[in-house]
Amino acid sequence: MREAVISFMKKHQLLKKGKTVLVGVSGGPDSMALLHLLSSIRTEYNLRVVVVSVDHQLRGDESKADLTYVKEMCDKWEIDFYGTSVDVLSYKHSRKIGTEVAARELRYQIFSEQMQKEQADYLMLGHHGDDQVETMLMGLTRSSNPRAIAGIPFKRPFATGFIVRPLLGVSKNEIEKYCKQHNIIPRRDPTNETTDFTRNYFRNKVIPLIKTQNNNIHTTVQHLSENIQADETFLVNEALKLFDKVVTIDKDERVATFKIDAFQTYPLALQRRFYHLILNYLYDELPKDLSYVHEEQFFVLLTSKKANVHINFPHQLKVEKAYQQLSFYFDESQTLKVNETLLIPGEIILPDGAKVVANFTDNPGVTDENTYVCRKEDIALPLHIRMRQDGDRMCWKGLNGSKKIKDIFIDAKVPMKERDKWPIVTDNNGEILWLIGLKKGQPKKQANNTSYIKISYEKGSV
Known part of the structure; x- marks a missing residue:
């Protein structure tokens, strides 16, 4: 095993001479074999080795004994040791996450802290080839995303350096043999033998069946993992270039938009x-x-012949097609509803920070798209500002009859996400006077020699 691990490290450039290496050690066979091997080459490689051991407090006195065992072995092998305990159960309940996830997050927090304290170059972990098989099979059962089945990386950036996993090229059986050969008596976690956790089920039920067909499956899967990761790295880098070219990001509002026709010129793999x-x-x-269902819906949306259509993603994320533009945004429209009386003189601040101001005037002056003027006697006071309602219609000079607000939005190519929060000015009889910034209505009554009402709209932001 020793030669295989050293060869794997050289092939993937996992270790340079003269560096500081942290080793995550639980006391089990994997991490103890890794520590022993690293200890055997530390003089040749001029390494400073520091062990970090974390008690998750999930097995009472047994897990405390694991910590003590690791410390004793470090003293025996003259290796620096740091040990600590974390409260996984409290963290799990506060974050509302699973036990495995909680333990991992806390463990990696400790690893990061110690990496920075020691200014370490590497954090070595004892994941091996069988772990790789488990991880990739679990990913296959949970997701269709290639990254989910790419497996455990042999090297990735972390804290002040890199996480490296030198044992990915060897099997669990080879590690057990190494421990026996070097008289290492590791600690055993009895929970690893149960099937209460998903990973344990794959470890104890699925992997043994696969090994009856291919006892060298860990080698096959490791090659597959490396190929997938290399391909994925290239494609993601190309996708990042595409992202920078076609996407417009509003960081404050957490909105991403892009033009569909430009996006569809790129290969499906990049899309x-x-x-x-x-x-x-x-x-x-x-x-x-x-x-993967959401991914399928996304691509169906891209090719939809409907001008305005949207789909709902988890956590209130909406993906909306508005003509040739696609937008991702979090739906907070419920906070933008308004139905208020507009006093004269007076003003109303809309939820998006815009302002509507009304005044009487004898000289309305020049008007523009953000100003509406009508005669006082032509309408029924008081005025109101509200959002659209089903069946809303309005009329204006030169129009024969009336037109649906919905059709006005369609003609103006207003995105659906904007329609339900578009402000509308009505009189007290409900007659729509002004679809602000878009269409000005014509009051049914026409009086002469009267004062005017001038309404102004000023854009703003909260």
């Missing part, structure tokens, strides 16, 4: 990764109920 880049950008953490 898929582009889609995932947007989701990773918008979501603080990808929802568990986000699946």
Whole structure:
């Protein structure tokens, strides 16, 4: 095993001479074999080795004994040791996450802190070839995203250096043999033998069946993992270039938009990764109920012949097609509803920060798209500002009859997400006077020699 691991490290450039290496050690066979091997080459490589061991407090005195065992072995092998305990159960309940996830997050927090404290170049972990098989199979059962089945990376940036996993090229059985050969008596976690956790089920039920067909499956899968990761890295980098070219981002509002026709000129492989880049950008953490079904809906939406259509993603994320533009945004429209009386003189601040001001005047002056003027006697006071309602219609000079507000929005190519929060001015009889900034109505009554009402709209932001 020793030669295989050293060869794997050289092939992937996982270790340079004269560096500081942290080793995550639980006391189990994997991490103990890794520590022993690293200890055997530390003089040749001029390494400073520091062990970090974390007690998750999930097995009472047993897990405390694991910590003690690791410290004793470090003293025996003359290796620096740092040990600590974390409260996984409290963290799990406060974050509302699973036990495995909680333990991992806390463990990696400790690793990061110690990496920075020691200014370490590497954090070495004992994941091996069988772990790789488990991880990739679990990914296959949960997701259709290539990154989910790419497996565990042998090297990735972390804290002040890199996480490296030198044992990915060897099997669990080889590690057990190494421990026996070097008289290492590791600690055993009995929970690893149960099937209460998903990974344990794959470890104890699925992997043994696969090994009856291919006992060298860990080698096959590791080659597959490296190929997938290399391909994925290239494609994601190309997708990032596409992202920079076609996407417009509003960081404050967490909105991403792009032109569909320009996007569709790129290969489907880049489009898929582009889609995932947007989701990773918008979501603080990808929802568990986000699946390949949403990806399929996204691509159906792109080719939809409907001018305005949207789909709902988890956590109030909407993906909306408005003619040739596609937008990702979080739907907070419920906070933008308004139905208020507009006093004269007076003003109303809309939820988006815009302002509507009304005054009486004898000289309305020049009007523009943000100003509406009518005679006082032509309308029924008081005025009101509201959002659109089903069946809304309005009329204006030169129009024979009336027209639906919905059709006015369509003609003006107003995106659907804007329509439900578009302000409308009505009189007290409900007659629509002004679809602000878009269409000015014609009051039914026409009086002469009367004062005017002037309404102004000023854009703003909250």
